[in-house]
Amino acid sequence: MHDRVWSCIVSTGQTWTVGVTGATGYAGGEVCRLLAAHPNLQLAGVHANSSAGRRLGELQPHLLPYADMTVLPSDAASLSGYDVVVLALPHGESAAIAAQLPEDTVVIDCGADHRLNDPAAWARWYGNEHAGSWPYGLPELLGQREKLAGARRIAVPGCYPTSVTLALAPALVAGLVEPEVVVVAASGTSGAGKSAKPHLLGSEVMGSVSAYGVGGVHRHTPEMIQNLSQAAGTSVGVSFTPTLVPMSRGILATSSAKLAPGTDADSARAAYEKAYADEPFVHLLPEGQWPTTSQVLGANTVALQIAVDADAGRLVVVAAVDNLTKGTGGAALQCANLALGLPETTGLPLVGVAP
Ligand SMILES: NC(=O)C1=CN([C@@H]2O[C@H](COP(=O)(O)OP(=O)(O)OC[C@H]3O[C@@H](n4cnc5c(N)ncnc54)[C@H](OP(=O)(O)O)[C@@H]3O)[C@@H](O)[C@H]2O)C=CC1
Ligand SMILES: CC(=O)N[C@@H](CCC(=O)OP(=O)(O)O)C(=O)O
Missing domain, CATH: 3.40.50.720 (NAD(P)-binding Rossmann-like Domain)
Incomplete structure (x- = not known):
């Protein structure tokens, strides 16, 4: 020592x-x-x-x-x-x-x-x-x-469960959505660690985005289910698709779930504002501003934004986090x-x- x-x-x-x-x-x-x-x-x-x-x-x-x-x-x-x-x-x-x-x-x-x-x-x-x-x-x-x-x-x-849990927990706690969520998340290559792997070579990653762990086989799925079910107080189904993007750090997770009856844009925003008003590291961005991975790089923060897609009948939440911070x-x-x-x-x- x-x-x-x-x-x-x-x-x-x-x-x-x-x-x-x-x-x-x-x-x-x-x-x-x-x-x-x-x-x-x-x-x-x-x-x-x-x-x-x-x-x-x-x-x-x-x-x-x-x-x-x-x-x-x-x-x-x-x-x-x-x-x-x-x-x-x-x-x-x-x-x-x-x-x-x-x-x-x-x-x-x-x-x-x-x-x-x-x-x-x-x-x-x-x-x-x-x-x-x-x-x-x-x-x-x-x-x-x-x-x-x-x-x-x-x-x-895990890094994906952090972003997805913080993105969806307020909606599930407040009963704004049905307990079935769909998540597509993009991660930089540092999420896969430093040891040499062919799919992480610059020539494989640069200029290309790829999906992996598709079809409910990624090991972060049970962690998301555990967290989101704790928030919802009932069992939550999770469809999770990770993707690898050509950047070193950062995760951008887009999550959505079917709106529960009576949920509108105002009630959704109010629930998220209430949930994160006193959280120093979780930032619900001003309306109309969308999270980017660059704004959270090196910071212990999560940037969030929500939208109610009334035509599709779904709540959509975008979260950005630095997977390493x-x-x-x-x-x-x-x-x-x-x-x-x-x-x-x-x-x-x-x-x-x-x-
Ligand atoms: N990367 C990320 O974004 C995230 C990682 N994590 C978790 O953090 C942990 C580390 O991940 P990450 O830093 O990415 O991995 P890396 O491959 O970058 O680093 C692994 C580290 O563990 C050491 N190591 C490897 N094998 C052994 C072993 N058999 N016994 C003891 N030490 C060993 C390596 O040492 P040496 O080089 O000397 O062999 C190295 O220091 C993992 O459990 C990962 O899931 C969690 C969330 C996000
Ligand atoms: C891009 C990439 O490969 N990401 C890793 C996530 C690693 C991580 O953060 O989580 P754990 O601590 O559970 O390993 C993966 O999908 O396995």
């Missing part, structure tokens, strides 16, 4: 040490980037797998304050001793490590291992034994913030703030990087 790390933030008040594993990947790298601006959390160690022993600056050159840190191994013994551990590992790699960490350590898992409540759903979608569910790290979901305050184990949502790394630190009793917004950017 490094005891002296250059930091651009002068801390006032209590500080907690943070170890990040998966720090050489996209999600872990984003956690480290955001930690550099956090006044109370100090990145004290970076861990990974095949790159253990290397200098972080070789692998994540944008993380200048941490360039001289040596990447440490990713086992439980190496990860013990931090106040907070962020796991940003491939699915299935977190649970065994987390089970060996002290109970009073705040453990935030960016992977899927502890997101689903239903063991049968886990077995169906991930194919191995369920490691048990943890409090789900989406504070804006009704009733969820209270479960995260003081928690010592938190499961950060509010979609993972920012959400991880938002949850850490809640777990530690810090103001929820501490150290998190509201300002995007545009254009």
Whole structure:
């Protein structure tokens, strides 16, 4: 563990040490980037797998304050001793490590291992034994913030479920729509992680948009069903189609559902205004303005807009999120703030990087 790390933030008040594993990947790298601006959390160690022993600056050159840190191994013994551990590992790699960490350590898992409540759903979608569910790290979901305050184990949502849940929950809570939703979402390539895959080559991605995981086979479908059913208080059906678009970061999710009798544009807008009036990171845009991925890049924010398509009889909601910030790394630190009793917004950017 490094005891002296250059930091651009002068801390006032209590500080907690943070170890990040998966720090050489996209999600872990984003956690480290955001930690550099956090006044109370100090990145004290970076861990990974095949790159253990290397200098972080070789692998994540944008993380200048941490360039001289040596990447440490990713086992439980190496990860013990931090106040907070962020796991940003491939699915299935977190649970065994987390089970060996002290109970009073705040453990935030960016992977899927502890997101689903239903063991049968886990077995169906991930194919191995369920490691048990943890409090789900989406504070804006009704009733969820209270479960995260003081928690010592938190499961950060998937990036698509974050955008889709925040887009549709207010309508389902208020009974504005029928509990059957259709979602088409576009993601940048960083959503697929940093390891080399042929379909992510520049020559495959540039100048082309492709659909994948079509026909109800994407593993984020059960997570959306879980969240939206919690909001609706009844089982919600989800048809989800993800698409890959030629940009590095960002998700633009377009969701729609059949209007319930009596829903009109005014009642829909009122429900969304009420739901998000006090949410610092969720922004219902002024009428007529539509979300773009560029406006949320690098920010822990979600931009939303709604429309009532009276002819089709559907509510349409568009949501933009940076998959690496509010979609993972920012959400991880938002949850850490809640777990530690810090103001929820501490150290998190509201300002995007545009254009
Ligand atoms: N990318 C995104 O937008 C989002 C990602 N997530 C989740 O975050 C997690 C990380 O994803 P992402 O950053 O994209 O992935 P990357 O492929 O970019 O990074 C994976 C990281 O995990 C390490 N790693 C790989 N295999 C192992 C292993 N067997 N044991 C320990 N460490 C290992 C790698 O280390 P090394 O390089 O040394 O091998 C690397 O640091 C995943 O669970 C993903 O689902 C969640 C929401 C959004
Ligand atoms: C573009 C792309 O490939 N995206 C990833 C989403 C990854 C993610 O955010 O979610 P998890 O944490 O559940 O892996 C995918 O569709 O699998």
